[in-house]
Amino acid sequence: MLAAERRDHLLGLLAREGKIVAKEVAAELGISEDSVRRDLRDLAAEGLCHRVYGGALPVSPAVADYAARAGVTPEGKRKVAAVAAGLVRPGSALILDGGTTALAVARALPPELDCTVITHSPTIVAALLDHPRAGLYLLGGRIFKHSAVACGAAAVEAAQNVSADLCLLGVTGVHPDAGLTTGDAEEAAMKRALAARAAETYVLASSEKVGAASRFRVLPWADVAGLITDADPRHEVLGQLAARGVEVLAAG
Incomplete structure (x- = not known):
């Protein structure tokens, strides 16, 4: 051949x-x-x-730059965001990751929702400025322009001093064996730091990320409460995850 x-x-x-x-x-x-x-x-x-x-x-196609990713499956991201926003309870504290799907979550939160949002993403904060009852806490550090988030030692240290009821975490790859992955080592470390400070962590994954993988592992499946995705419920990967006991919330 x-x-x-x-x-x-x-x-x-x-x-x-x-x-x-x-x-x-x-x-x-x-x-x-x-x-x-x-x-x-x-x-x-x-x-x-x-x-x-x-x-x-x-x-994963989600390793493209921030502007390019904004145009990848926007409807799928809106569906995922709608389900994720429904998990945020009045009076609760939410750690919201950066990225285009997380930004869709911020836009999906009810304007009058009384909550606290902790994030390392300036774009998330900007999206919630007109939510009068949302308390906003921005974790600082070196800005990773690819995802418009703060990363590095200062950001990780800041994350270690907060706590929340829920973390909504974005990744670029969702795979049964490779786990939850992303394309940058420092960003992966920041995601781990954020997830460690919440009682529950749900992963945000529009369909193009399911079955794909990136270079750096974020978390094993045992460390998350579930996955929110608009991928076809019959997708082989989702079946494998369900068999392993991972809760999959359909955003169809």
């Missing part, structure tokens, strides 16, 4: 199965695992897959 044919085969397998196991592909095609790994390196360099130990997973 020619290199171009192997490439097409690998991309087709990734689309159909949601993963590539190098050992299995090598046996199927009668080639060495080294050849498969070289092909995967080439595909990863083009941004067409995310390499993991033993193979590859679909790459």
Whole structure:
């Protein structure tokens, strides 16, 4: 099989199965695992897959810059946001992550809701300035422009001094094996710090993130209360998560 044919085969397998196991592909095609790994390196360099130990997973489209992500599945994000906003109770304290889905949550909160919102995102604060009964706390630090949030040591330290009833957390990848992932190490650390300060953490994931993975792990599934997604309830990944005891809240 020619290199171009192997490439097409690998991309087709990734689309159909949601993963590539190098050992299995090598046996199927009668080639060495080294050849498969070289092909995967080439595909990863083009941004067409995310390499993991033993193979590859679909790459998340949510690793694009902030402005580009705002145009990715906006209706799906609004559906997820509507369900997430319904979890915020009057009088409660909410830790709201940054990113485009979290911004949709801020916009979905009822204007007269009496609550406290703690965030490391200036865009979230700006979206809630006209909510008269919402107390706003902005955690500061170095601004990570890719997601318009504060990250780094100062931001993590600030997060360690707050607490909340609920954390709504955004990620770029949702996968049964890779877990919850994102594309930047410092941002992943900040997300962990935020989730650790809430009684419950729910993950916000529009459909394009389900089954995908990014480079840095945020949390294992055992550390979250559930997942909010507009992905098809019949999606294989959601079935696998439900089998592991993960609560999936449908935002259809």
